Structures are given as structure tokens and as C-alpha cells.
Amino acid sequence: MKKMIAIVSLLLVLTGVLSACGSDSKSAQAEEKVTVKIGLLKNVTHAPGFIALKKGYLQDGFGPNITIEVTAFDNGSDFSTALATNQIDLGYVGPGPAINQYLKSKNIRVISGSNNGGAVLIAGKEAGIHSVSDLKGKTVSIPTKGSTNEISLRLLLQQAGLQVTTNTSGVQLITRNPADTLVAMRQKEIDATLIPEPWGTQMVEEGSGVVLVDWDKIPPNDGNYPLTILMASDKFLKEHRELAKKAINANLEGINFIQDHPTEAYSLISDELKELSGKGMDTELIKAALDHLNLTQAVDLAVIKTMAKVSFDAGYIKGIKEDGLDLSEFIDLSLLDEVNKENK
The missing domain is CATH 3.40.190.10 (Periplasmic binding protein-like II)
Structure with a gap:
């Protein structure tokens, strides 16, 4: 009987130790940096x-x-x-x-x-562009190839019956990050850009660009x-x-x-x-x-x-x-x- 009590006591002690170890493990995990x-x-x-x-x-x-x-x-x-x-x-x-x-x-x-x-299509103020159709033969910038802005631009061009090309038969795309696009528009290196805000608003306010398609008309789903x-x-x-x-x-x-x-x-x-x-x-x-x-x-x-x-x-x-x-x-x-x- 004494032997049985000793064994039970030992098991209880081991259970307590293991429980404490588990608690410590969880605590250590919670404190993991x-x-x-x-x-x-x-x-x-x-x-x-x-x-x-x-x-x-x-x-x-x-x-x-x-x-x-x-x-x-x-x-x-x-x-x-x-x-x-x-x-x-x-x-x-x-x-x-x-x-x-x-x-x-x-x-x-x-x-x-x-x-x-939150993206807009901006045309150069003196580029002679008054509609998306006028982008034929023009150079338009996007932030990067495959960007969400390029997707929206391609949808706009499709609506106007235009294609992206490497010559003046369609629309030529170049990539510029937004800050460089601002400079490119000032220097008339590009004719238009589809760009996230606030860069479009900045072009309009400084007088280098005009809104060709506002944010709530940009495809898909009108903004x-x-x-x-x-x-x-x-x-x-x-x-x-x-x-x-x-x-x-x-x-x-x-x-x-x-x-x-x-x-x-x-x-x-x-x-x-x-x-x-x-x-x-x-x-x-x-x-x-x-x-x-x-x-x-x-x-x-x-x-x-x-x-x-x-x-x-x-x-x-x-x-x-x-x-x-x-x-x-x-x-x-x-x-x-x-x-x-x-x-x-």
C-alpha cells in the first residue's frame, strides 16, 4: 500500500512538472520576439x-x-x-x-x-488631347509594366478602339515612377499619364496637365x-x-x-x-x-x-x-x- 501511494505521489509530481513545462513553453512562445x-x-x-x-x-x-x-x-x-x-x-x-x-x-x-x-488620366496641357481617342500616336506613361494603372489604361484604350503599339499607329507606353512622371510632364517628354493620386492633382494645380478622365470614370467599374x-x-x-x-x-x-x-x-x-x-x-x-x-x-x-x-x-x-x-x-x-x- 505504501509502495502504491509512493508511485501515485511520484506521478502527481511528474504531472505537475510537465504542466509547468507546458506553461513555460506557452509563456515563452507568447514572449517570442x-x-x-x-x-x-x-x-x-x-x-x-x-x-x-x-x-x-x-x-x-x-x-x-x-x-x-x-x-x-x-x-x-x-x-x-x-x-x-x-x-x-x-x-x-x-x-x-x-x-x-x-x-x-x-x-x-x-x-x-x-x-x-484614386487614379486619373492626365493629358499634357498643350498636347492637343481632348479625348481618349486623341491618344493615337501619343506617348503615355504608367508607373510600371503590368501595373493596375496599365490595366485601367488598356481598358480605356479598348473602349476607344485603340491598341498599345511601338509606333504611331497606336499608343506607345513608357514607364516612369510617379515623381519622375511629374518631371516628364513638365518637360513634355510624355503626352499623357494614368497615375495614382495625388500626382494627377499636382500636375493640374501646377498647370502642366489637365484631367482627361477623372477617377470615377476610370475602368474597371467606373473607379x-x-x-x-x-x-x-x-x-x-x-x-x-x-x-x-x-x-x-x-x-x-x-x-x-x-x-x-x-x-x-x-x-x-x-x-x-x-x-x-x-x-x-x-x-x-x-x-x-x-x-x-x-x-x-x-x-x-x-x-x-x-x-x-x-x-x-x-x-x-x-x-x-x-x-x-x-x-x-x-x-x-x-x-x-x-x-x-x-x-x-
């Missing part, structure tokens, strides 16, 4: 991300043991490559280059919307198309699902803050632009740009599919047939649904 690498572009169309950083929504959500590293990109192609190769974990980008990358690597996902619309989406790598989603949910919530907080406190948001956005690019922006320009944005978490799969078809027809999506344009897993809003339920 992680670096989250966030990417975004130097455009006002990424404003919710700017606010999420400047107001501390991301850091507060992640907690004190998480270090945030921010990388600014000049175009969405570089961002998408960095996300797919795990150089960054999550961030903001346009769907055009993200679609192209996804169909190559299948290891990045859309986890939330952020902004619909109500995803221009900025929140994405994450599969690796990050697998290893840090809860942190991804915190990022989604911080994005929503950024959207709400801009809508509820626009005046304060202008200066914060300018401050973040200065950190990312070395130069802030006049608050009136930021206000004009935000007036051209539809900030939203929503992501329209039908519009995304339309954009993918344009990229495919343009030759940016290679190695698959048209019936292989499967985007059913490109958008994963399950985390967004969880966040919205938790916020109710």
Missing part, C-alpha cells in the same frame, strides 16, 4: 497603411515584443516579388502586379481591401475597383495568423480614422510620406487626393478577374492558358471575416 516586415508604396492611395503606422495601430495590435520594419517600394512589381520571396511579410499593393505574381508563385494572398479607385489591397505571404499567414488579423484590424482603424478625422490625417500622411521618400506633401494636395478615394475593406473578385484577363491579353501572365486563370484562392477573406465578427 518577432520582426514583421511591412511593405507599401509611396502613394497617398496607401493612406490607411500610413495612418496605421503613424497612429501606432499596428504596433499596439502586435504588442511590445514585435518589431516592425517598413520598406517603401516605387512600384507594385518589386513589392510583389519581395512578398513572394519572403523579403517582406505583408503590406499594401495594387492588384495588377500582385495577380501576375500570384499566378507564378501561388504563395501570396489578398487578406483585405484598403482603397478603391470602384481595388487600387490598394492588403496582402500577406503564405509563410506569414501559416506562422503568424493572429498577427495577420491584427494587421487587418489596424488597416480598418486607419480607414476609420481618415474618415472621422480627415484634417488630422492629412498631416500624418504627409509625415509618413516624408519618412518613406524624404519629402512630405502639401496638405491641400493630400486632401484633394483623399477626395478621390473610396476607402474600403471590400474586395470584388469579379473586378479582380477582369483585371487578370487584361494582364493575360497583354502578355504579362505566361505559362498558362486563359482557362487557367484560377484566382479562387488568391483572395482569402477568412481572417477579415473573423476580425469583423470579433469587432461586433
Whole structure:
């Protein structure tokens, strides 16, 4: 009997030790220090991300043991490559280059919307362009090949019966990042540009350009198309699902803050632009740009599919047939649904 009591006592002690070890393991996991690498572009169309950083929504959500590293990109192609190769974990980008990358690597996902619309077609003030049809034989700039802006431009040209060509029989495309596009328009190196705000507004206000097609007439869907989406790598989603949910919530907080406190948001956005690019922006320009944005978490799969078809027809999506344009897993809003339920 004494022997049995001794054995039971020993088992209880071992159970307590193992329980303590398990508790310590969970505690250690909770206290694990992680670096989250966030990417975004130097455009006002990424404003919710700017606010999420400047107001501390991301850091507060992640907690004190998480270090945030921010990388600014000049175009969405570089961002998408960095996300797919795990150089960054999550961030903001346009769907055009993200679609192209996804169909190559299948290891990045859309986890939330952020902004619909916010790009404009600007013509040089003295270029003699009064309609999209007048772009025949002209040179038009886009931020990068395969960008969301190029997709919108190609749709506009299709509507006018024009094609992208390398000669004057159609429309010639060149790539310039937004800051260089501003200079190119001043120097009349280009005739027009489809560009995200606030660059279009800046061209109009300085007198170098005029609005040819305003943001709410840009295809697809008359400006109500995803221009900025929140994405994450599969690796990050697998290893840090809860942190991804915190990022989604911080994005929503950024959207709400801009809508509820626009005046304060202008200066914060300018401050973040200065950190990312070395130069802030006049608050009136930021206000004009935000007036051209539809900030939203929503992501329209039908519009995304339309954009993918344009990229495919343009030759940016290679190695698959048209019936292989499967985007059913490109958008994963399950985390967004969880966040919205938790916020109710």
C-alpha cells in the first residue's frame, strides 16, 4: 500500500512538472520576439497603411515584443516579388502586379481591401488631347509594366478602339515612377499619364496637365475597383495568423480614422510620406487626393478577374492558358471575416 501511494505521489509530481513545462513553453512562445516586415508604396492611395503606422495601430495590435520594419517600394512589381520571396511579410499593393505574381508563385494572398479607385488620366496641357481617342500616336506613361494603372489604361484604350503599339499607329507606353512622371510632364517628354493620386492633382494645380478622365470614370467599374489591397505571404499567414488579423484590424482603424478625422490625417500622411521618400506633401494636395478615394475593406473578385484577363491579353501572365486563370484562392477573406465578427 505504501509502495502504491509512493508511485501515485511520484506521478502527481511528474504531472505537475510537465504542466509547468507546458506553461513555460506557452509563456515563452507568447514572449517570442518577432520582426514583421511591412511593405507599401509611396502613394497617398496607401493612406490607411500610413495612418496605421503613424497612429501606432499596428504596433499596439502586435504588442511590445514585435518589431516592425517598413520598406517603401516605387512600384507594385518589386513589392510583389519581395512578398513572394519572403523579403517582406505583408503590406499594401495594387492588384495588377500582385495577380501576375500570384499566378507564378501561388504563395501570396489578398487578406483585405484598403482603397478603391484614386487614379486619373492626365493629358499634357498643350498636347492637343481632348479625348481618349486623341491618344493615337501619343506617348503615355504608367508607373510600371503590368501595373493596375496599365490595366485601367488598356481598358480605356479598348473602349476607344485603340491598341498599345511601338509606333504611331497606336499608343506607345513608357514607364516612369510617379515623381519622375511629374518631371516628364513638365518637360513634355510624355503626352499623357494614368497615375495614382495625388500626382494627377499636382500636375493640374501646377498647370502642366489637365484631367482627361477623372477617377470615377476610370475602368474597371467606373473607379470602384481595388487600387490598394492588403496582402500577406503564405509563410506569414501559416506562422503568424493572429498577427495577420491584427494587421487587418489596424488597416480598418486607419480607414476609420481618415474618415472621422480627415484634417488630422492629412498631416500624418504627409509625415509618413516624408519618412518613406524624404519629402512630405502639401496638405491641400493630400486632401484633394483623399477626395478621390473610396476607402474600403471590400474586395470584388469579379473586378479582380477582369483585371487578370487584361494582364493575360497583354502578355504579362505566361505559362498558362486563359482557362487557367484560377484566382479562387488568391483572395482569402477568412481572417477579415473573423476580425469583423470579433469587432461586433
